[in-house]
Amino acid sequence: MSDVQPWYKHFWPWFIVVLLLVVVIKSMVAMSIAIDNADSLVSDDYYKEGKAINMDLRxxxxxxxxxxxxxxxxxxxxxxxxxxxxxxxxxxxxxxxxxxxxxxxxxxxxxxxxxxxxxxxxxxxxxxxxxxxxxxxxxxxxxxxxxxxxxxxxxxxxx
Known part of the structure:
Protein backbone atom coordinates (compact mmCIF):
# COMPACT_ATOMS: atom_id res chain seq x y z
CA MET A 1 0.00 0.00 0.00
CA SER A 2 1.04 3.52 -0.59
CA ASP A 3 1.82 5.82 2.24
CA VAL A 4 -0.46 8.87 2.41
CA GLN A 5 1.53 11.93 3.36
CA PRO A 6 0.07 14.52 5.74
CA TRP A 7 -1.31 17.73 4.14
CA TYR A 8 1.61 19.93 5.21
CA LYS A 9 4.04 17.88 3.16
CA HIS A 10 2.24 18.64 -0.11
CA PHE A 11 3.02 21.57 -2.41
CA TRP A 12 -0.49 22.91 -3.20
CA PRO A 13 -1.74 23.74 0.34
CA TRP A 14 1.41 25.81 0.95
CA PHE A 15 1.06 27.50 -2.42
CA ILE A 16 -2.49 28.61 -1.54
CA VAL A 17 -1.46 29.76 1.94
CA VAL A 18 1.41 31.83 0.53
CA LEU A 19 -0.89 33.46 -2.05
CA LEU A 20 -3.38 34.39 0.68
CA LEU A 21 -0.62 35.81 2.89
CA VAL A 22 0.71 37.91 -0.01
CA VAL A 23 -2.77 39.34 -0.62
CA VAL A 24 -3.24 40.16 3.08
CA ILE A 25 0.17 41.87 3.31
CA LYS A 26 -0.38 43.89 0.14
CA SER A 27 -3.80 45.05 1.31
CA MET A 28 -2.32 46.15 4.67
CA VAL A 29 0.37 48.13 2.84
CA ALA A 30 -2.25 49.73 0.58
CA MET A 31 -4.38 50.64 3.60
CA SER A 32 -1.44 52.23 5.42
CA ILE A 33 -0.56 54.27 2.31
CA ALA A 34 -4.18 55.43 2.01
CA ILE A 35 -4.31 56.45 5.68
CA ASP A 36 -0.96 58.28 5.58
CA ASN A 37 -1.77 60.17 2.36
CA ALA A 38 -5.29 61.45 2.99
CA ASP A 39 -6.85 63.43 0.16
CA SER A 40 -6.61 67.12 1.12
CA LEU A 41 -8.74 68.21 -1.83
CA VAL A 42 -12.02 66.95 -0.38
CA SER A 43 -13.75 69.44 1.89
CA ASP A 44 -15.75 68.49 4.95
CA ASP A 45 -17.82 71.67 4.87
CA TYR A 46 -18.65 71.98 1.18
CA TYR A 47 -21.86 73.98 1.74
CA LYS A 48 -20.10 76.80 3.57
CA GLU A 49 -17.34 76.84 0.95
CA GLY A 50 -19.96 76.98 -1.80
CA LYS A 51 -21.47 80.08 -0.23
CA ALA A 52 -17.99 81.61 0.03
CA ILE A 53 -17.42 80.95 -3.69
CA ASN A 54 -20.46 83.08 -4.50
CA MET A 55 -18.98 85.94 -2.46
CA ASP A 56 -15.66 85.44 -4.29
CA LEU A 57 -17.44 85.76 -7.63
CA ARG A 58 -18.69 89.19 -6.58
Missing part, protein backbone atom coordinates in the same frame (compact mmCIF):
# COMPACT_ATOMS: atom_id res chain seq x y z
CA UNK A 59 -15.12 90.21 -5.74
CA UNK A 60 -13.87 88.96 -9.13
CA UNK A 61 -16.65 90.87 -10.89
CA UNK A 62 -15.70 94.01 -8.95
CA UNK A 63 -12.08 93.68 -10.11
CA UNK A 64 -13.26 93.38 -13.72
CA UNK A 65 -15.50 96.43 -13.31
CA UNK A 66 -12.56 98.42 -11.96
CA UNK A 67 -10.35 97.20 -14.82
CA UNK A 68 -7.68 95.84 -12.47
CA UNK A 69 -4.82 94.23 -14.34
CA UNK A 70 -1.47 93.02 -13.00
CA UNK A 71 1.73 91.71 -14.54
CA UNK A 72 3.70 89.03 -12.68
CA UNK A 73 7.35 88.56 -13.59
CA UNK A 74 9.19 85.51 -12.26
CA UNK A 75 12.98 85.63 -11.81
CA UNK A 76 14.62 82.77 -9.84
CA UNK A 77 13.75 83.55 -6.20
CA UNK A 78 11.78 86.75 -6.77
CA UNK A 79 8.33 87.72 -8.01
CA UNK A 80 7.62 91.22 -9.24
CA UNK A 81 3.97 92.25 -9.48
CA UNK A 82 3.13 95.53 -11.21
CA UNK A 83 -0.25 97.10 -11.85
CA UNK A 84 -1.18 98.09 -15.39
CA UNK A 85 -4.90 98.77 -15.21
CA UNK A 86 -7.62 100.13 -12.97
CA UNK A 87 -7.34 102.75 -10.25
CA UNK A 88 -3.86 102.98 -8.76
CA UNK A 89 -3.55 100.59 -5.86
CA UNK A 90 -0.80 101.28 -3.31
CA UNK A 91 -2.12 99.49 -0.21
CA UNK A 92 -0.89 96.05 0.80
CA UNK A 93 -1.72 93.30 -1.65
CA UNK A 94 -2.68 89.81 -0.47
CA UNK A 95 -0.94 87.35 -2.79
CA UNK A 96 -1.79 83.65 -2.57
CA UNK A 97 -0.16 80.82 -4.49
CA UNK A 98 -2.28 77.68 -4.31
CA UNK A 99 -0.92 74.43 -5.68
CA UNK A 100 -3.60 72.38 -7.47
CA UNK A 101 -2.81 69.10 -5.71
CA UNK A 102 -0.33 69.61 -2.84
CA UNK A 103 -1.81 71.65 -0.01
CA UNK A 104 1.47 71.85 1.93
CA UNK A 105 3.06 73.86 -0.91
CA UNK A 106 0.45 76.66 -0.69
CA UNK A 107 1.62 80.02 0.61
CA UNK A 108 0.16 83.47 1.16
CA UNK A 109 2.05 86.75 1.44
CA UNK A 110 1.03 90.33 2.12
CA UNK A 111 3.12 92.44 -0.26
CA UNK A 112 3.66 96.18 -0.06
CA UNK A 113 4.49 98.47 -2.94
CA UNK A 114 7.97 99.93 -3.37
CA UNK A 115 8.70 103.47 -4.59
CA UNK A 116 7.90 102.55 -8.20
CA UNK A 117 4.56 101.01 -7.24
CA UNK A 118 5.78 97.46 -7.81
CA UNK A 119 5.15 94.66 -5.35
CA UNK A 120 8.23 92.47 -4.87
CA UNK A 121 8.16 89.10 -3.17
CA UNK A 122 11.30 87.20 -2.25
CA UNK A 123 10.97 83.42 -2.27
CA UNK A 124 13.00 80.93 -0.25
CA UNK A 125 13.03 78.58 -3.24
CA UNK A 126 12.14 78.92 -6.90
CA UNK A 127 8.62 77.88 -7.83
CA UNK A 128 7.54 76.32 -11.09
CA UNK A 129 4.67 74.34 -12.49
CA UNK A 130 0.92 74.92 -12.34
CA UNK A 131 -0.35 77.33 -9.66
CA UNK A 132 -3.60 79.09 -8.90
CA UNK A 133 -2.57 82.69 -8.24
CA UNK A 134 -4.89 84.97 -6.29
CA UNK A 135 -4.37 88.72 -5.87
CA UNK A 136 -6.69 90.47 -3.49
CA UNK A 137 -6.95 93.99 -2.18
CA UNK A 138 -6.17 94.40 1.49
CA UNK A 139 -9.74 95.61 2.10
CA UNK A 140 -11.14 92.44 0.42
CA UNK A 141 -13.23 94.50 -2.01
CA UNK A 142 -11.81 92.93 -5.18
CA UNK A 143 -9.99 89.78 -6.23
CA UNK A 144 -8.16 88.51 -9.30
CA UNK A 145 -7.43 84.83 -9.64
CA UNK A 146 -6.04 82.82 -12.46
CA UNK A 147 -4.32 79.50 -13.04
CA UNK A 148 -0.86 79.84 -14.57
CA UNK A 149 1.96 77.46 -15.38
CA UNK A 150 4.95 79.19 -13.82
CA UNK A 151 8.31 79.03 -15.54
CA UNK A 152 11.40 81.08 -14.82
CA UNK A 153 11.89 84.40 -16.65
CA UNK A 154 8.34 84.51 -18.02
CA UNK A 155 5.69 87.25 -17.64
CA UNK A 156 2.07 86.47 -16.76
CA UNK A 157 -0.92 88.79 -17.08
CA UNK A 158 -3.63 88.56 -14.46
CA UNK A 159 -6.89 90.32 -15.24
Missing amino acids: KIKQAKNLGMQFLIEVHDHELKISQHGGPEYRAALQVSFIHPTLEDKDFRINATADGNGDFRIGLSEAISGPWNVRLQGFDNSWRIQQRIDIQDDVEYWLN
Whole structure:
Protein backbone atom coordinates (compact mmCIF):
# COMPACT_ATOMS: atom_id res chain seq x y z
CA MET A 1 0.00 0.00 0.00
CA SER A 2 1.04 3.52 -0.59
CA ASP A 3 1.82 5.82 2.24
CA VAL A 4 -0.46 8.87 2.41
CA GLN A 5 1.53 11.93 3.36
CA PRO A 6 0.07 14.52 5.74
CA TRP A 7 -1.31 17.73 4.14
CA TYR A 8 1.61 19.93 5.21
CA LYS A 9 4.04 17.88 3.16
CA HIS A 10 2.24 18.64 -0.11
CA PHE A 11 3.02 21.57 -2.41
CA TRP A 12 -0.49 22.91 -3.20
CA PRO A 13 -1.74 23.74 0.34
CA TRP A 14 1.41 25.81 0.95
CA PHE A 15 1.06 27.50 -2.42
CA ILE A 16 -2.49 28.61 -1.54
CA VAL A 17 -1.46 29.76 1.94
CA VAL A 18 1.41 31.83 0.53
CA LEU A 19 -0.89 33.46 -2.05
CA LEU A 20 -3.38 34.39 0.68
CA LEU A 21 -0.62 35.81 2.89
CA VAL A 22 0.71 37.91 -0.01
CA VAL A 23 -2.77 39.34 -0.62
CA VAL A 24 -3.24 40.16 3.08
CA ILE A 25 0.17 41.87 3.31
CA LYS A 26 -0.38 43.89 0.14
CA SER A 27 -3.80 45.05 1.31
CA MET A 28 -2.32 46.15 4.67
CA VAL A 29 0.37 48.13 2.84
CA ALA A 30 -2.25 49.73 0.58
CA MET A 31 -4.38 50.64 3.60
CA SER A 32 -1.44 52.23 5.42
CA ILE A 33 -0.56 54.27 2.31
CA ALA A 34 -4.18 55.43 2.01
CA ILE A 35 -4.31 56.45 5.68
CA ASP A 36 -0.96 58.28 5.58
CA ASN A 37 -1.77 60.17 2.36
CA ALA A 38 -5.29 61.45 2.99
CA ASP A 39 -6.85 63.43 0.16
CA SER A 40 -6.61 67.12 1.12
CA LEU A 41 -8.74 68.21 -1.83
CA VAL A 42 -12.02 66.95 -0.38
CA SER A 43 -13.75 69.44 1.89
CA ASP A 44 -15.75 68.49 4.95
CA ASP A 45 -17.82 71.67 4.87
CA TYR A 46 -18.65 71.98 1.18
CA TYR A 47 -21.86 73.98 1.74
CA LYS A 48 -20.10 76.80 3.57
CA GLU A 49 -17.34 76.84 0.95
CA GLY A 50 -19.96 76.98 -1.80
CA LYS A 51 -21.47 80.08 -0.23
CA ALA A 52 -17.99 81.61 0.03
CA ILE A 53 -17.42 80.95 -3.69
CA ASN A 54 -20.46 83.08 -4.50
CA MET A 55 -18.98 85.94 -2.46
CA ASP A 56 -15.66 85.44 -4.29
CA LEU A 57 -17.44 85.76 -7.63
CA ARG A 58 -18.69 89.19 -6.58
CA LYS A 59 -15.12 90.21 -5.74
CA ILE A 60 -13.87 88.96 -9.13
CA LYS A 61 -16.65 90.87 -10.89
CA GLN A 62 -15.70 94.01 -8.95
CA ALA A 63 -12.08 93.68 -10.11
CA LYS A 64 -13.26 93.38 -13.72
CA ASN A 65 -15.50 96.43 -13.31
CA LEU A 66 -12.56 98.42 -11.96
CA GLY A 67 -10.35 97.20 -14.82
CA MET A 68 -7.68 95.84 -12.47
CA GLN A 69 -4.82 94.23 -14.34
CA PHE A 70 -1.47 93.02 -13.00
CA LEU A 71 1.73 91.71 -14.54
CA ILE A 72 3.70 89.03 -12.68
CA GLU A 73 7.35 88.56 -13.59
CA VAL A 74 9.19 85.51 -12.26
CA HIS A 75 12.98 85.63 -11.81
CA ASP A 76 14.62 82.77 -9.84
CA HIS A 77 13.75 83.55 -6.20
CA GLU A 78 11.78 86.75 -6.77
CA LEU A 79 8.33 87.72 -8.01
CA LYS A 80 7.62 91.22 -9.24
CA ILE A 81 3.97 92.25 -9.48
CA SER A 82 3.13 95.53 -11.21
CA GLN A 83 -0.25 97.10 -11.85
CA HIS A 84 -1.18 98.09 -15.39
CA GLY A 85 -4.90 98.77 -15.21
CA GLY A 86 -7.62 100.13 -12.97
CA PRO A 87 -7.34 102.75 -10.25
CA GLU A 88 -3.86 102.98 -8.76
CA TYR A 89 -3.55 100.59 -5.86
CA ARG A 90 -0.80 101.28 -3.31
CA ALA A 91 -2.12 99.49 -0.21
CA ALA A 92 -0.89 96.05 0.80
CA LEU A 93 -1.72 93.30 -1.65
CA GLN A 94 -2.68 89.81 -0.47
CA VAL A 95 -0.94 87.35 -2.79
CA SER A 96 -1.79 83.65 -2.57
CA PHE A 97 -0.16 80.82 -4.49
CA ILE A 98 -2.28 77.68 -4.31
CA HIS A 99 -0.92 74.43 -5.68
CA PRO A 100 -3.60 72.38 -7.47
CA THR A 101 -2.81 69.10 -5.71
CA LEU A 102 -0.33 69.61 -2.84
CA GLU A 103 -1.81 71.65 -0.01
CA ASP A 104 1.47 71.85 1.93
CA LYS A 105 3.06 73.86 -0.91
CA ASP A 106 0.45 76.66 -0.69
CA PHE A 107 1.62 80.02 0.61
CA ARG A 108 0.16 83.47 1.16
CA ILE A 109 2.05 86.75 1.44
CA ASN A 110 1.03 90.33 2.12
CA ALA A 111 3.12 92.44 -0.26
CA THR A 112 3.66 96.18 -0.06
CA ALA A 113 4.49 98.47 -2.94
CA ASP A 114 7.97 99.93 -3.37
CA GLY A 115 8.70 103.47 -4.59
CA ASN A 116 7.90 102.55 -8.20
CA GLY A 117 4.56 101.01 -7.24
CA ASP A 118 5.78 97.46 -7.81
CA PHE A 119 5.15 94.66 -5.35
CA ARG A 120 8.23 92.47 -4.87
CA ILE A 121 8.16 89.10 -3.17
CA GLY A 122 11.30 87.20 -2.25
CA LEU A 123 10.97 83.42 -2.27
CA SER A 124 13.00 80.93 -0.25
CA GLU A 125 13.03 78.58 -3.24
CA ALA A 126 12.14 78.92 -6.90
CA ILE A 127 8.62 77.88 -7.83
CA SER A 128 7.54 76.32 -11.09
CA GLY A 129 4.67 74.34 -12.49
CA PRO A 130 0.92 74.92 -12.34
CA TRP A 131 -0.35 77.33 -9.66
CA ASN A 132 -3.60 79.09 -8.90
CA VAL A 133 -2.57 82.69 -8.24
CA ARG A 134 -4.89 84.97 -6.29
CA LEU A 135 -4.37 88.72 -5.87
CA GLN A 136 -6.69 90.47 -3.49
CA GLY A 137 -6.95 93.99 -2.18
CA PHE A 138 -6.17 94.40 1.49
CA ASP A 139 -9.74 95.61 2.10
CA ASN A 140 -11.14 92.44 0.42
CA SER A 141 -13.23 94.50 -2.01
CA TRP A 142 -11.81 92.93 -5.18
CA ARG A 143 -9.99 89.78 -6.23
CA ILE A 144 -8.16 88.51 -9.30
CA GLN A 145 -7.43 84.83 -9.64
CA GLN A 146 -6.04 82.82 -12.46
CA ARG A 147 -4.32 79.50 -13.04
CA ILE A 148 -0.86 79.84 -14.57
CA ASP A 149 1.96 77.46 -15.38
CA ILE A 150 4.95 79.19 -13.82
CA GLN A 151 8.31 79.03 -15.54
CA ASP A 152 11.40 81.08 -14.82
CA ASP A 153 11.89 84.40 -16.65
CA VAL A 154 8.34 84.51 -18.02
CA GLU A 155 5.69 87.25 -17.64
CA TYR A 156 2.07 86.47 -16.76
CA TRP A 157 -0.92 88.79 -17.08
CA LEU A 158 -3.63 88.56 -14.46
CA ASN A 159 -6.89 90.32 -15.24
